[in-house]
Amino acid sequence: MSNKTITFKILRQDGPNQPSYWETFVIPYLPNSNVISCLMDIQKNPINAEGKKVRPVVWECNCLEEVCGTCTMVINGKTRQSCSALIDKLMQPITLQPLSKFPVVRDLAVDRSRMFEALKRVKAWVPMDGYHDLGPGDKILPDHQGVAYKLSECMTCGCCVEACPQYSRDNNFLGAAAISQARLFNMHPTGKLIANERLDTLMDDGGIAACGNAQNCVEVCPKSIPLTESIAEMGRQSSKRFWKTLFQI
Amino acid sequence: MVPRDVGAREIYDICVNQGLGVHGDMKVYLDLTHHSREFLDRRLGGILEIYEKFTGVDPREEPMEIFPAVHYSMGGIWTDYTRTADGFIDHQSPRNQMTSMEGLYAAGEADYQYHGANRLGANSLLSCIYTGLMMGPGVVNYIKNQKESAADLPSSLFEQAQQQWQEKFTGIKQMKGKENPYKLHAELSETMMSNVLIVRDNARLAATVEKIDEYDERWKDVECVDTSDWTNPVPSFVNQLYNMIQLSKVIAKGALLRDEFRGAHYKPEFEINQPSDFKPESFLEYTKLKADGGLKQDSFKPDHLEYMRLYEESNEKWLKSSIATFNGKGPDISYEAVDTSLIQPRPRKYD
Ligand SMILES: Cc1cc2nc3c(=O)[nH]c(=O)nc-3n(C[C@H](O)[C@H](O)[C@H](O)COP(=O)(O)OP(=O)(O)OC[C@H]3O[C@@H](n4cnc5c(N)ncnc54)[C@H](O)[C@@H]3O)c2cc1C
Ligand code: SF4
Ligand code: SF4
Ligand code: FES
Numbered sequence: 001m002s003n004k005t006i007t008f009k010i011l012r013q014d015g016p017n018q019p020s021y022w023e024t025f026v027i028p029y030l031p032n033s034n035v036i037s038c039l040m041d042i043q044k045n046p047i048n049a050e051g052k053k054v055r056p057v058v059w060e061c062n063c064l065e066e067v068c069g070t071c072t073m074v075i076n077g078k079t080r081q082s083c084s085a086l087i088d089k090l091m092q093p094i095t096l097q098p099l100s101k102f103p104v105v106r107d108l109a110v111d112r113s114r115m116f117e118a119l120k121r122v123k124a125w126v127p128m129d130g131y132h133d134l135g136p137g138d139k140i141l142p143d144h145q146g147v148a149y150k151l152s153e154c155m156t157c158g159c160c161v162e163a164c165p166q167y168s169r170d171n172n173f174l175g176a177a178a179i180s181q182a183r184l185f186n187m188h189p190t191g192k193l194i195a196n197e198r199l200d201t202l203m204d205d206g207g208i209a210a211c212g213n214a215q216n217c218v219e220v221c222p223k224s225i226p227l228t229e230s231i232a233e234m235g236r237q238s239s240k241r242f243w244k245t246l247f248q249i
Numbered sequence: 250m251v252p253r254d255v256g257a258r259e260i261y262d263i264c265v266n267q268g269l270g271v272h273g274d275m276k277v278y279l280d281l282t283h284h285s286r287e288f289l290d291r292r293l294g295g296i297l298e299i300y301e302k303f304t305g306v307d308p309r310e311e312p313m314e315i316f317p318a319v320h321y322s323m324g325g326i327w328t329d330y331t332r333t334a335d336g337f338i339d340h341q342s343p344r345n346q347m348t349s350m351e352g353l354y355a356a357g358e359a360d361y362q363y364h365g366a367n368r369l370g371a372n373s374l375l376s377c378i379y380t381g382l383m384m385g386p387g388v389v390n391y392i393k394n395q396k397e398s399a400a401d402l403p404s405s406l407f408e409q410a411q412q413q414w415q416e417k418f419t420g421i422k423q424m425k426g427k428e429n430p431y432k433l434h435a436e437l438s439e440t441m442m443s444n445v446l447i448v449r450d451n452a453r454l455a456a457t458v459e460k461i462d463e464y465d466e467r468w469k470d471v472e473c474v475d476t477s478d479w480t481n482p483v484p485s486f487v488n489q490l491y492n493m494i495q496l497s498k499v500i501a502k503g504a505l506l507r508d509e510f511r512g513a514h515y516k517p518e519f520e521i522n523q524p525s526d527f528k529p530e531s532f533l534e535y536t537k538l539k540a541d542g543g544l545k546q547d548s549f550k551p552d553h554l555e556y557m558r559l560y561e562e563s564n565e566k567w568l569k570s571s572i573a574t575f576n577g578k579g580p581d582i583s584y585e586a587v588d589t590s591l592i593q594p595r596p597r598k599y600d
Contacts, residue, residue, distance in 0.1 A: 014477070044432045045432075055475040058480060058481075058482060224298075
């Protein structure tokens, strides 16, 4: 690896339903760079490897510290955040591609709405009916809190669904992240109030049954969220609800 | 733990004044290795994982290298509130969190309330929640009091506004100058970071104000490096860059005109040294004695008395918010007294 320059091969696309094309950029090497700082360098001098002035690459980012999840892309074939992708640890040329499970908006920016829709489907929130003083909430035990804290670190980045063989652009699988969030809110003392509504969604089309237990999701999650554990736990809760409703009829 | 402005100044002193930064950089060590791994993972798991990922070093085994960074904007958009007869806030008033433009509200980090010259750690979310709660009923009541709604206004009003913005962005897209907007932005940020951040000095602030005026000129010579019409972030960035230049002027000019050291606004030139055995409550006693006419030369130790006199003098001059008004070219700065009706200000002390 040369220490003088960094070479990027970027899969670009001018808009949805437009053809994609590869473009190469060679930029000066700077110590401690990451993929985003390099994309920013390209913005400052948008000239490709052929010396042609081009439009700067479009991508999304926000926190620059791997907590918001917006900068997720496929880097050297692996789905991950570009802000925490350190240049010194990457083989060159570095390839950048947009996530494949979502529609491309432009270049490396994709539309992850489906993940947010999935959060709505599983009602990933604590129901509240006003901002009046509700008094102190229920106590949460430390070991319970430990599990919930880990689950709450999910940043809806999309790595898990990108790696999942069951999640495709033509089905309606909720994906591991949303299933895990259903678990988080079913654990919460107030969130629990609508636990059954969440389970009904999980038992419906595109829910838990769609998971083939390939376990790719847990391998790629940057926050090491125990996704297969969450899926198993939600499977248990769903079967329990299934048998309960069966006997009530 | 010390407040972050104090911590940042210590780091600055070690790295810049004493030249003792790690590897000669603006960095010091933060050592957590005296705690057990279990404790650290339980209490600081998320943040330590991020550090490890970004640096490749395990902070549970080796001291972390840290440096100060900007992570909050103190000050912001002017917003109002209404008092009740007993001096508290009327929580139903439509004026709460309303800006100087009628019907336009601001809350959270965007508003100027609560964190004037310093923000205490973890208090931002508190003020976000508070101002949001206070603003909500205000907005509802404001709408209730309106005789007409947006739908009743002539459509030409909206069309005009739309046209104005379209023209603005068409104009930006036609900018074909020599300056790359992202490079200009990096220069602006470098200037602000080196001159208006942790330590402020009048000569450097004056030079910075001039420098920002140059950026303002250079902005006119920007090239809009992408003129396409689909998901194109460049025109918005060029537009925002203009606003950032104007805001930088506000910050730099406000800092230049303020000849004092308050909170995170640190001007060593105007530092008043607090005697090490001074207790902040003495100041309350001091003002009381003064009001009752009972203050004597020997009421306090001479160095305490002198310190309190200087502190009081500084408050008389500067316990005020700087208000920036845009004059078409840049900001005019005026001052508004800080409301201290509920609690009397006193010197801060950390030990
Ligand atoms: C690294 C870091 C750590 C922090 N840690 C703490 C902490 O531990 N405790 C604490 O109390 N505070 C902390 N803070 C501060 C606190 O997080 C922020 O002050 C707070 O989140 C601000 O909330 P807000 O809703 O006012 O603004 P924001 O969360 O900034 O929301 C502003 C919103 O406006 C949107 N927006 C901007 N422009 C437009 C536009 N033109 N049109 C439409 N929408 C627009 C933005 O997309 C954004 O969603 C931290 C901040 C940082 C950066
Ligand atoms: S579960 Fe992990 S991989 Fe999936 S969206 Fe959340 S953080 Fe990303
Ligand atoms: S376990 Fe496999 S099939 Fe199920 S969500 Fe994870 S990656 Fe997809
Ligand atoms: S920018 Fe937020 S995760 Fe990378």
